[in-house]
Amino acid sequence: VLLITMGVFWLLSILMSIWMSRLTMRPILRSWRRQTEFVGNAAHELRTPLTIIQNKLEFLLTRPNDKIIDQAESIAVANSESQRLQKLTQDLLALARSDSNTVQTNFELTDMATFMQRTVEPYTEIAASQGKTLVLDPVTPFQATLDQALVHQLLNILIDNALKYSPQGQPITLSAKLTSRKWQLTVADQGIGIKRADRQRIFDRFYRVDSSRSRQTGGNGLGLSIAHWIVNLHHGTIVVKENQPQGSQFITTLPVNPVGLAGHHEKLTAK
Numbered sequence: 591v592l593l594i595t596m597g598v599f600w601l602l603s604i605l606m607s608i609w610m611s612r613l614t615m616r617p618i619l620r621s622w623r624r625q626t627e628f629v630g631n632a633a634h635e636l637r638t639p640l641t642i643i644q645n646k647l648e649f650l651l652t653r654p655n656d657k658i659i660d661q662a663e664s665i666a667v668a669n670s671e672s673q674r675l676q677k678l679t680q681d682l683l684a685l686a687r688s689d690s691n692t693v694q695t696n697f698e699l700t701d702m703a704t705f706m707q708r709t710v711e712p713y714t715e716i717a718a719s720q721g722k723t724l725v726l727d728p729v730t731p732f733q734a735t736l737d738q739a740l741v742h743q744l745l746n747i748l749i750d751n752a753l754k755y756s757p758q759g760q761p762i763t764l765s766a767k768l769t770s771r772k773w774q775l776t777v778a779d780q781g782i783g784i785k786r787a788d789r790q791r792i793f794d795r796f797y798r799v800d801s802s803r804s805r806q807t808g809g810n811g812l813g814l815s816i817a818h819w820i821v822n823l824h825h826g827t828i829v830v831k832e833n834q835p836q837g838s839q840f841i842t843t844l845p846v847n848p849v850g851l852a853g854h855h856e857k858l859t860a861k
């Protein structure tokens with residue numbers, strides 16, 4: 591009886607350890623799978639512009655006697671594809687840094703009315719050059735602690751998308767408001783909108799609702815995942831809702847003091 595009991599215990603302990611190792615292996619396997627998928631997607635995205643540039647250059651090499659003006663179109667395509675490559679590599683680098691938690695952040699107490707006006711102003715001109723209007727609602731003065739460069743990048747992504755996915759003549763509205771111990775940043779457009787089923791997935795890396803349209807507009811499907819990461823670093827949330835009468839609104843809610851700063855500049859390493 592003793593031998594049988596010991597045998598049963600031994601068997602049980604082996605089964606337990608197999609079960610436990612499966613539990614601990616699961617997140618490692620998941621993260622490995624995600625990483626492999628990411629590298630595969632990145633390689634795929636890099637290949638398309640590289641192939642286009644290569645084709646254009648090879649074509650130009652077959653016509654060495656042509657004047658530049660005669661081949662301006664090919665050169666312009668190669669140039670815009672190289673710009674796309676540059677943007678893609680910058681975005682990939684930002685995401686790689688976010689994965690390795692090696693981003694040096696610089697949280698500082700910020701006067702939000704001034705920050706918003708300064709950040710949004712250049713985009714007003716860009717919008718006007720595209721026949722669109724970009725309006726920042728008057729910001730009632732308040733202060734918030736944030737990494738200015740990162741929040742600038744967040745605004746850049748949201749405004750850039752609002753412009754990309756809005757037809758000419760449609761207004762884009764921005765607002766920054768204090769709500770008790772949080773502040774809310776809203777970027778609203780009256781563009782093509784986002785179906786309910788896609789609203790969660792657009793924050794996934796490389797996800798694009800319509801990749802052919804996104805390719806025309808120069809998108810790579812990484813912007814919103816970077817936006818999501820910036821918001822996470824600030825311990826905030828970002829959601830997308832339907833705008834009225836049409837379009838989307840991205841609502842970012844951030845704590846006024848996400849890192850408990852006493853109001854001075856300080857260097858912190860993001861976790």
Ligand code: ADP
Nearest residue numbers: 751752755792798799804809810811812813814
């Ligand atoms: P992309 O570089 O393709 O714009 P993002 O990660 O910034 O990548 O956005 C992911 C997808 O979400 C886009 O391809 C687009 O389909 C959708 N999207 C983002 N912002 C908007 C918007 N303001 N209006 C409509 N669709 C949007």
